Structure formats: structure tokens, C-alpha cells
Amino acid sequence: MESIDHISLPALAATAFSPDRSEIECEVMRFFEEFRSPLLRYSLSFGISVHDAEEVIQEVFLALFLHLRSEKSRKNLRGWLFRVAHNQVLRKRSALQHQVQVTSSDWMGAALQADPSPNPEEQLFANLRTQRLVAVLRVLPEIDQCCLRLRAEGLRYREIASVLGISLGAVSMSLTRTLGRLLRADRS
């Protein structure tokens, strides 16, 4: 990433929505505000570092600017953002795997921390449920994990199909299969 040390952050933040910006720039900034966190969360769930995920997200929104400036399709820009992020993350992860082994199990580690429930019994019960859930999630095929995470970020089935390049039926079957596994784990 470029260094911005020579300019103060508040000064830069103030220019984010400055009237000097073009309409497309303002639009991209609005998209950045709305989708930066969901995209960052989705990117982090692939096990890459926060720094790498931030880099990916910035590239995604710069690509959005070029996309809009070239007057390309504006249909379902949310799905477009996730699709570009998905592909960028996979490329980034593949490049990183040549340097150091990256696994996606890291992202669920924090979920195994003690749950702040009101009393020890409830806390124990909640932790057991979380452990069972995480155990199921860790063995899911990547495609099923992606479907689930994208759905958790609010994407509709058609958007998920477009992000992952699979059919609508495959998305609904994947989610049904996964939820079935989570239910069985919870009952056991």
C-alpha cells in the first residue's frame, strides 16, 4: 500500500466526500462505507492476515471505480464486489501459500473464546454448542463454507451463485446440506 504518512488522517478523511470529487468517486466512497466491513470479514474468513485483507479490499474498490468509469453494467454491484473480492482473495492466498502455509482454521479461533454468558452453567452450555458448531464448520468443503459465509453477509442465493460461479440449485443444496449438518451436530 502507498504510504500516507506525510498527510494527516483527519485531513484525508475530510477529503473523502469533498465537493471536488466526481459523482463516480463519491459513489465509490459510499460503497466503501457500506461494504468495506462485510467484504473485509469475508476476506478474513479465508485465513489471510488483516493487512492482506485490507489490501484486497482497497483493490476491489479501486476496481469498482474503474468499472463504473468505463460505464460497465451496474446490475447487482453488491454481488460484483463480492465476486471480485472472492477472486482476489483466492489469488492472494495462493501467492501466500507459496511463502508460508496459511490455513482457514484461524478465523474460527476467536469464536472458541469463552462466551460472556450470565452464569457458569449457561457459559459452559454455550461454549459446548460453539465447539460443536466450529467442529462441523472446520470440515466443510470450501464451497459450502463460502455459501454459508456469503449468506451470513446477506447475499441472496442468486448473488451467491454469481460470486462462486455455481448454479442457483447448487447454492440452495449446499446451504441445506450444511444447515442439516449443523442441526445434527446440535442434537448430538
Next chain:
Amino acid sequence: MLNENSHLTDHELLLAADGELSAHRAKAVRTHLSACWHCHARMSELESAIVDFVRVHHQALDGELPPIGPSRAQFSARLSDLAVKPKASSVRAFFRFTGARRACAYLCYGLFAASLVLALLIGQPLRSFLFGHAPMGVGPSVEDGVEPNPELTPGATRQVSISDVCAVPHEEVVVDVPNSLREKILREYGIVEKRKGDYEIDFLIAPRLGGTEDLQNLWPEPYASPVWNARVKDELEERLHELVCSGKVNLRTAQNDISADWIGAYKKYFNADQPIRTSTQFGARRRTNLQL
């Protein structure tokens, strides 16, 4: 129509919870849930599993999200830099070459054009010589099983008006095929037990275009087709739905075209010899599981 004596499948419950059923189907599911405690309880369990997953998803990742301020400032600066750069035009880029780079570029373009002409001139005769007579025409070959057997699956429609078809946006119509029907279709096509997971039961004429949930309108579509796959067919259905609802194509014509030869219909309505977007890139990735 749902049978009141049979329970809803997990698939139907999930589609209902996610708001992915057609209005008609959703109403039938709601009616069933209000009458059936068994399905009502399963729906609650399903929703609870969704809540648990969302909690874990956020618990695991929200703590890692850095504050937006510095990120926004950095992005804003990069965006400003990018915005002042002129749009890259391929024509302008071509003429930007100078000196040795231009000579090199001309050479490359020349070689490329020559190889293209050569391929056109000798490609087809060479294929015919090596592999026998092949049909003329450019584009990918049609893989096995991507089109249904017309004798088993000629396509079937219900009486439906344009307003019925267009009342529901195409993305809201996800229809679940009951397991019993799925089994019957797989048997008809002679698909053995161990290969069942390789197929998706797909509608030849989509419900959003008036297709019915009948043996005559359902066939096992292979997941692994690299070119003409279920996703490409989804795109065709979406295009036809738009064309029908905008009055540009007659509903009956759309139904006939997709049932006669959906790949031909794709080529016709997209004016393309091959799918505009393909999923082969992801298909390769699907085979690799995460090492969690």
C-alpha cells in the same frame, strides 16, 4: 401444492426461512407450518442453527476488523490518484508505442494475425483428417448429458398468463424437487446409486416460464459440465424471463425454444456461440477442500 399429511423437507424449510420461495409456494409453506407442530419445531431449530452460525461468524471476525478511519483515508488518497489518471484506451495504448517497442509490437501483431489466418485455413481440414468428419462451426462441443433426452423430457407447461409469470421476479423462484420425484427421474435416466451426487435435477422449462414439476419437465443435469452447465442455463432463463416480461418475446416461443434445444436457445438469445461467462475456473477450485 403441499400435501397436508406429508412434512416439509429441510430444503423447503430453508428456502422459506430465506425468503427464496415463490409467493405461491411461500403461502403454502406458511399454511402448513401453522398446522403442523412437527415442521414448526424443525423450522425453529433451523432458525436457531442460523442464529448460532451468524453469532460464531461475527464473534470470530468482528474483533479483527480494524477501525474504518485510517482505511478510508488511505483509500480516499488512492482513489484521488486513480481518478486523475486518464482512461486507458486500447487504441491510444497501441499508438503510444515508440521506437523498438513499436517495431516489436508490430511484429507480435503480425505474427498473431498470420497464425489466426493459418488456423482458419488449415484448422478444419486438419481436424477432419485426424478425427474424421466433424460438423462445421465454431464454439465448444456439447458435452454428454447437458441436454435432456427429448423422449423422456420433452418439457411440460401449465396454463399461465404473462402477468402470472412476471408478477414474481425470477430470482425469487427456487423450487425444491421432492426426493421421491428426484429418485424416479434418476431411475428413468439409468443413473446408478453411486453417481447420483453428480447431478442436479433441473427444470427444462423453468417454473418462472410456466414449466411444471413433472417427469416430462425434469432431468438430471450434470454438475461437472465445463461449458454448458446449470449456471449457464440459469442465465438463459433469466434472459428469457426478462424478454418475455418486456414483451420482446412471446411466452410460447420462449417455452418452445428452451424445450427444443436450450443450448441453441442460449446462442440465439445471447447472440453468442459459447457461454458469455463460464464457471470452469471455479470448478477447478471446487475440487480442493480447505485444510482446516
